[in-house]
Amino acid sequence: MILGRLNHIGVATPSIDDSIAVYRDVMGATAIGEPFDLPAQGVRVCFVDTPNTQIELIEPLGDASPIRAFLEKNPAGGQHHLCYEVPDIQAALAWFRSKGAKVLGEPRTGAHGTPIFFVHPKDMGGVLTEIMESPREQH
Amino acid sequence: MILGRLNHIGVATPSIDDSIAVYRDVMGATAIGEPFDLPAQGVRVCFVDTPNTQIELIEPLGDASPIRAFLEKNPAGGQHHLCYEVPDIQAALAWFRSKGAKVLGEPRTGAHGTPIFFVHPKDMGGVLTEIMESPREQH
Incomplete structure (x- = not known):
């Protein structure tokens, strides 16, 4: 396997709205998508474009959201995973x-409509790693 | 300010050598730099190229290394900061x-020889953020 492009960095947040304000007003992001729910994953997400990759903001959706434990450990939010194509x-x-x-x-x-899976951080140098099939539009 | 390109994702690790093995043998990275010391920052670093950005592996250098506390909290390592140009x-x-x-x-x-500063995660949606002047070679 050859290392693919970094599709996005997943960043957990207690509030997508508050994080959007930071990316827009402090970081100067000009391309911010509409937040949307992914009920099957238990998260609400929003993509922020940088010139060469994306930030995926992730907010818990529902009591069983898999990112609740992360936010309990990191109440202000923080970097959650890396996603490669x-x-x-x-x-x-x-x-x-x-x-x-x-x-x-x-x-x-996954959030981009293509198949994904996650690899445990213990085998990936401590980084929760998402592997995502490239969207066909890019080819 | 307009959001610049993501220069790298800083990933703390207890062992750069072990992390290089993961990026090379499991992720399929083909462009991995030589590790080097940054004594003024108290870290040893190594850059791994992805097609569109870089991973900066960071290992503690010296007892006062600023990433020791992070590794005490995350002994296996993990995502430490995001760096924008x-x-x-x-x-x-x-x-x-x-x-x-x-x-x-x-x-x-900073590690790329240009001026950098860090912004506290409390003001950046929980993400420790490095701001780096673009290397001149890129322009």
């Missing part, structure tokens, strides 16, 4: 498993 | 101060 999600899944990396669950549809 | 470090410094964001110390020379 791959051309073929099934090939990537087989690759990570062959390397002995712990894949969390089965591939599912 | 600006065209003019002094203009950016004045901007962040005008927005009431807490700048940590004065500008100093």
